[in-house]
Amino acid sequence: MKNFKIISLVLVLFVFCSAASAQNPKQLNGKIKQVKKVQNIPYNVANSLWNQDLGNHRAEIAVNSVGKAVHVLLPWRRRDVNSDQKRLIVTDKQGNEMKNIYRIDINRESGEFVFEPESGAGTYFVYYMPFKGKKGNGSFEGDYLKPEIAPEQTWVAKNDISHPFNLSKSKLVEAKLIQFQSRTEFDSFYPMEVCATSSEVNQLTNSGNANYLLFPEDRKYPIRMTGDLPQRWIQNKPSSQFKGTAKRNEYYAFQIGVFAAKEKLENLKVSYSNYQDKIICFNLGGIDSEGKPFAKRVDVPKGKVQALWFGIDIPEDTPTGEFLVDVTIQPENEKPQKVTVSLQIEEDVLADRGDSEPWRHSRLRWLNSTLGINDDVVAPYKPLTVKDKTISCLMRSIRLNDLGLIDTMISKENPVLNNPMQFIVETDNGIEKLLAKSMHFTKKSDGVVSWLAEASSTNVALTINGTMEFDGHIGYAIKVKALKDIHIKNVRLEMPVKKKIAQYFMGMGLDGRYCPENYDWKWKGPQDSYWIGIVNAGFHCEMRGASYSGPLLNLYHPEPPASWYNQNKGGFKISSSANEIVTTSYSGEYQLAANQELNFEFAILITPVKELNTNDQFTNRYYHNGNLPAPKMEDLKSGIKVTNVHHANPVNPYINYPFVAVDTMKNFVKKWHENGLKVKIYYTIRELTNQVAEIWALRSLGNEILGEGSGGGYPWLQEHYVDNYNVQWFTPIAGYEACDAAVITSGQSRWYNYYIEGLNWLVKNVDIDGLYLDDVSFDRSMLKRMRKVMDAAKPGCLLDLHSNTGFSRGPAIQYAEYFPFINKLWFGESFIYDKMTPENWMVEVSGIPFGLMGDMLHGGGNPWRGMVYGMTVRYPWYTEGVNCDPREIWKVWDSFGIADAKMMGYWDALCPVKTDNPNVLATAYVKNGKVLIALASWASSKTDVKLVIDWKALGINPEKVTLSAPEIAGFQTSKKYGINEVITVEPTKGWLILIEPSK
Incomplete structure (x- = not known):
C-alpha cells in the first residue's frame, strides 16, 4: 500500500502538470503508466491510443484455454444510468471484432455476458461505451452505439447458454479480468468516479447511528459525484480527521464531502474553532461580481452528496509545524459534526500562493476577488x-x-x-x-x-x-x-x-x-x-x-x-x-x-465616448488567422502590429480558459514581442471548457457558475458531468487528444471575479497585450474592471470586440455601453456590405459616431466603401473567391502617410472634397499639401461624377497638383485625371485618388 500511495501521488502530479505536457500533446498519453487498484482490480491508462469510436473505456481480459464460449464478469462500477443501452464490442489484440455476444446481465455495477473467442486463447478487450460521432468546429453530433445484434442461435444452443443463466452448471471457459483501462488519463473514472455498489452503501449507511457522514478529501481527488459514493470512500470510511501539507504563503484548498445517508439535510452552516478570518467555505457564500457579500443556502437531499470546498489562507509568516483548526458542519435539522484539519506547514514559501500550479486549486480564492471594483479613472478619461x-x-x-x-x-x-x-x-x-x-x-x-x-x-x-x-x-x-x-x-x-x-x-x-x-x-x-x-x-x-x-x-x-x-x-x-x-x-x-x-x-x-484616433487605426493593423495565429516573417513587412490568438489552437487550446498551455503561450508572446508585434488572446466568459482545473469545485456550487440544462453532447460530458448542464461550443484541436467540450455559464456570477483575476494574472505572467472579445455577455461593469486591471498591470493594453448581426438588429446597439473601454471594433459577421446603406454603415459598422473605428469581416467586406470609413479587412482574412487581401491598400496608406493625415468624411460639413452625385460619397485624408480621396458608390448603376473640391480650404493651388489613381491589385488600375475630369464609378465600387504636388 505504501508503494501504491507513492505511485498515485506521481500520477496526480502528472495530471496537473498540464502546461508542460501541452507543449508536446502527442506525449500526453503513455508518458506515465500507472496501475491503480480497487479490490485488486487495476485501473490503468492505455499504453497507446485506440480508435476513439470504440469509446473511452475498456476492460482487458485473458482467455487462457481454448473454447467456443467464454464467460465474462466485469465489476465495472459505472455511474451512467443506462448502461444496458450501450453496445458491447469485444476484440482480440489485433482489433478483430467478435460476432457472438450473449448478454446475461448488464447494469451499472457489473456486466456479465458470454462471447465467442474466434481468435482462440489470448488477450481480448471489451469496449463498453462505444460511440459514433462527427466532430466539427462548434459542435459534436453523435451518440453511443445501441446494443449489439443478438448472437446466432445455433451458437447459443450448441454451447448450452440458457436463460436464466446458471454458471455452476455451464461448461464455459472463464475469462480472467486483467485490468480496466481508460483511453487517456483525462477520460479516467479512477478513483472518484468508480462507484460503490448499493450493498456497500447500504452497509455503510446502516453501520452507525449518524444520519449523515463526512468524508474529508484532498484537493488531489476532487469530489465528482452527487448521486453515488466513490468506492474509495467505502475503503477509507467516514472520518473526522483531515491531514495535509502546505507551504508558507500558500492558499490551501481542501474538501469535505457531506453524504445525507438517512435524511435530507437542511441549510448547512459551517463554523471554525479558530482562524475564522483565514478560512472560508466557497459553497456557503462569498463576494458577488459587484463586490457585495452574499450567503447561499445549501440543502443536501437524502441519498445525495454535497462537496464543500474550503480555502485556508496561509500567510508567509506562518510558523512551520502543525496548523490546526476544527471545522464544524451544522445542518439546521441535525446534530453538528466536527472535522479536525491538521496541516503540516513546510519551510518553503510559495511566491504566487500556488496560482501557477492549477492542481493546488489556490485560484478558487479568485471567486471572491474585488479587483477592479473602485472609483478609479482610466485613460483617456479625466476626473469628473x-x-x-x-x-x-x-x-x-x-x-x-x-x-x-x-x-x-x-x-x-x-x-x-x-x-x-x-x-x-x-x-x-x-x-x-x-x-x-x-x-x-x-x-x-x-x-x-x-x-x-x-x-x-x-x-x-x-x-x-x-x-x-x-x-x-x-x-x-x-x-x-x-x-x-x-x-x-x-x-x-x-x-x-x-x-x-x-x-x-x-x-x-x-x-x-x-x-x-x-x-x-x-x-x-x-x-x-x-x-x-x-x-x-x-x-x-x-x-x-x-x-x-x-x-x-x-x-x-x-x-x-x-x-x-x-x-x-x-x-x-x-x-x-x-x-x-x-x-x-x-x-x-x-x-x-x-x-x-x-x-x-x-x-x-x-x-461620442472619446476622440477618434485615426492614427491608431492606420498604424495598429491586425493579423487575425483563426487557428494559425503566428504570421510568417515576411508578413511583418505589411505593417501588421497586432496578432489575435483565437482559441482552438496549440497556443490557446481551450475556450475561455487560457491557463493550460501557459508555457507555450509565454514563448509565443515572447517571440512576437521580439519581432515588434503585440499579442492579444481570446478569453471571455459565455462558455467554459471542460478542461478547467477547478471544474469539480465549480460543479459543487450547483448552477451558480455553470448553467443548467438537459445534458447530452460529447461523450466526455455525458460520462463525467452526466446531467444538469447545457452543451455549447465543441472543438477538436489539432495535436491535442483531449477535445474542448464547453458548457454554458449561468451569466452574472463569481466567475466574473475569477475572470478578472485571471486577466490580471495573464497580463503579469504571460505578458499578453490585451484581449480579443467575441460576442461576450457581461455588462459594462466588467469592461470597467477589465480596463482598470489591464491599465494598472500594463498600460497600453488593447481590447477589440467582435460581434454578429445575427443576434440582434445590430451589435452596435447591444454593445454601446462597452465603447468607452474598447480600442477597436470588428462588427461584420453576417453583414452584407454591398446592400447596406451609408447610414447603416455609419451607425452599425464604422464605430465613428462613438469615437471608435473598426475593421470589416464578412465576405471580405467592401474595400471601396470601407475606405470611406477608414476600414479594411484584417490580414490574412480569407473568403473563397473574394479578394480580401488588404496589403495592397496598406501600401498606399504607407506611401501617402495616412496615419498622420486628418480624416474628413462626407458626414463632416467641413469636408473639402465632395462629389456632384449624392449616391457617390467621398472622404478626404488631408496631409501637408496632399490629399487621398476615397470614393465609393451606392448608386445602382455605373455613374459618372465630378469632384467638388474646396481648394482654398485645403490650402492647395489646383494648378500645381496632379490627380491620379495608383495601381492597387484587386482594387483599381492606375489612371491619371484632370482636375475637372469625369470619374466613372462602377456600382458598389469606387476609387482611391491621390492629389499631390506636380513634379
Whole structure:
C-alpha cells in the first residue's frame, strides 16, 4: 500500500502538470503508466491510443484455454444510468471484432455476458461505451452505439447458454479480468468516479447511528459525484480527521464531502474553532461580481452528496509545524459534526500562493476577488468635475434640475436636448404635477458622482437616484410610490432631442438608419435600448430592470425590464415637430394600491465616448488567422502590429480558459514581442471548457457558475458531468487528444471575479497585450474592471470586440455601453456590405459616431466603401473567391502617410472634397499639401461624377497638383485625371485618388 500511495501521488502530479505536457500533446498519453487498484482490480491508462469510436473505456481480459464460449464478469462500477443501452464490442489484440455476444446481465455495477473467442486463447478487450460521432468546429453530433445484434442461435444452443443463466452448471471457459483501462488519463473514472455498489452503501449507511457522514478529501481527488459514493470512500470510511501539507504563503484548498445517508439535510452552516478570518467555505457564500457579500443556502437531499470546498489562507509568516483548526458542519435539522484539519506547514514559501500550479486549486480564492471594483479613472478619461448642478467628463457634460433629471446635455460643445428630460406620471387626473422637495449630491469622487432627489404630487411620491461616471455613463433608478389607491394611465420617459442632432437612429427594433419622423414599437426580440445622434453628439438609452442587462445574445434572452414592459402594455415611440424629435419609453397603465411602489431604471451614455484616433487605426493593423495565429516573417513587412490568438489552437487550446498551455503561450508572446508585434488572446466568459482545473469545485456550487440544462453532447460530458448542464461550443484541436467540450455559464456570477483575476494574472505572467472579445455577455461593469486591471498591470493594453448581426438588429446597439473601454471594433459577421446603406454603415459598422473605428469581416467586406470609413479587412482574412487581401491598400496608406493625415468624411460639413452625385460619397485624408480621396458608390448603376473640391480650404493651388489613381491589385488600375475630369464609378465600387504636388 505504501508503494501504491507513492505511485498515485506521481500520477496526480502528472495530471496537473498540464502546461508542460501541452507543449508536446502527442506525449500526453503513455508518458506515465500507472496501475491503480480497487479490490485488486487495476485501473490503468492505455499504453497507446485506440480508435476513439470504440469509446473511452475498456476492460482487458485473458482467455487462457481454448473454447467456443467464454464467460465474462466485469465489476465495472459505472455511474451512467443506462448502461444496458450501450453496445458491447469485444476484440482480440489485433482489433478483430467478435460476432457472438450473449448478454446475461448488464447494469451499472457489473456486466456479465458470454462471447465467442474466434481468435482462440489470448488477450481480448471489451469496449463498453462505444460511440459514433462527427466532430466539427462548434459542435459534436453523435451518440453511443445501441446494443449489439443478438448472437446466432445455433451458437447459443450448441454451447448450452440458457436463460436464466446458471454458471455452476455451464461448461464455459472463464475469462480472467486483467485490468480496466481508460483511453487517456483525462477520460479516467479512477478513483472518484468508480462507484460503490448499493450493498456497500447500504452497509455503510446502516453501520452507525449518524444520519449523515463526512468524508474529508484532498484537493488531489476532487469530489465528482452527487448521486453515488466513490468506492474509495467505502475503503477509507467516514472520518473526522483531515491531514495535509502546505507551504508558507500558500492558499490551501481542501474538501469535505457531506453524504445525507438517512435524511435530507437542511441549510448547512459551517463554523471554525479558530482562524475564522483565514478560512472560508466557497459553497456557503462569498463576494458577488459587484463586490457585495452574499450567503447561499445549501440543502443536501437524502441519498445525495454535497462537496464543500474550503480555502485556508496561509500567510508567509506562518510558523512551520502543525496548523490546526476544527471545522464544524451544522445542518439546521441535525446534530453538528466536527472535522479536525491538521496541516503540516513546510519551510518553503510559495511566491504566487500556488496560482501557477492549477492542481493546488489556490485560484478558487479568485471567486471572491474585488479587483477592479473602485472609483478609479482610466485613460483617456479625466476626473469628473461638479459645479453647482453641472457634471462634466471628457468632452461632455450634463446639468441637473431640481428633480435630479437632465436639464441640458452637451457633447463636444453640441447641445443635444431641445428641452429637459421628462419623467412623467399620468393618472386619471392628468399629468401629475410634481413638486421637488430636495436634490443633493450623495457622492463626489473622481470616477463617480451620485445624487438623490425627491418629489411628490397629490397622488404619488418619487425618489430619484442618479449616478454619472467618468466615461459619460448616467444611471437612473426612480421609485414611484402611490400615496393613495390610484389608476396610472402611463409612466413615460421623454427625451426631446434637437432635430439637427437626431440624424441617425438604431435600436428598439430598427437597424441603423436615418431617424424616422414617427415610429411606434412594442416589446419583442432582444431589444432594450436605442441610440440617436450624429457623429459628434448623441446618446444611447437603455431601459433596465431585468434580471440580466448585458448584451442580449442568442444564449441570453431574458424577459424585458418588468416595469417598462408591463405585460406588453409598455413600448417605445418616436414623434417629431419642427425643432425636435422626442423619443418616449412608456409603461402603459397600472392600478396601484396605497403605498405600492414601481421601480423604473434606465441608463444613458453620452456619445461620442472619446476622440477618434485615426492614427491608431492606420498604424495598429491586425493579423487575425483563426487557428494559425503566428504570421510568417515576411508578413511583418505589411505593417501588421497586432496578432489575435483565437482559441482552438496549440497556443490557446481551450475556450475561455487560457491557463493550460501557459508555457507555450509565454514563448509565443515572447517571440512576437521580439519581432515588434503585440499579442492579444481570446478569453471571455459565455462558455467554459471542460478542461478547467477547478471544474469539480465549480460543479459543487450547483448552477451558480455553470448553467443548467438537459445534458447530452460529447461523450466526455455525458460520462463525467452526466446531467444538469447545457452543451455549447465543441472543438477538436489539432495535436491535442483531449477535445474542448464547453458548457454554458449561468451569466452574472463569481466567475466574473475569477475572470478578472485571471486577466490580471495573464497580463503579469504571460505578458499578453490585451484581449480579443467575441460576442461576450457581461455588462459594462466588467469592461470597467477589465480596463482598470489591464491599465494598472500594463498600460497600453488593447481590447477589440467582435460581434454578429445575427443576434440582434445590430451589435452596435447591444454593445454601446462597452465603447468607452474598447480600442477597436470588428462588427461584420453576417453583414452584407454591398446592400447596406451609408447610414447603416455609419451607425452599425464604422464605430465613428462613438469615437471608435473598426475593421470589416464578412465576405471580405467592401474595400471601396470601407475606405470611406477608414476600414479594411484584417490580414490574412480569407473568403473563397473574394479578394480580401488588404496589403495592397496598406501600401498606399504607407506611401501617402495616412496615419498622420486628418480624416474628413462626407458626414463632416467641413469636408473639402465632395462629389456632384449624392449616391457617390467621398472622404478626404488631408496631409501637408496632399490629399487621398476615397470614393465609393451606392448608386445602382455605373455613374459618372465630378469632384467638388474646396481648394482654398485645403490650402492647395489646383494648378500645381496632379490627380491620379495608383495601381492597387484587386482594387483599381492606375489612371491619371484632370482636375475637372469625369470619374466613372462602377456600382458598389469606387476609387482611391491621390492629389499631390506636380513634379
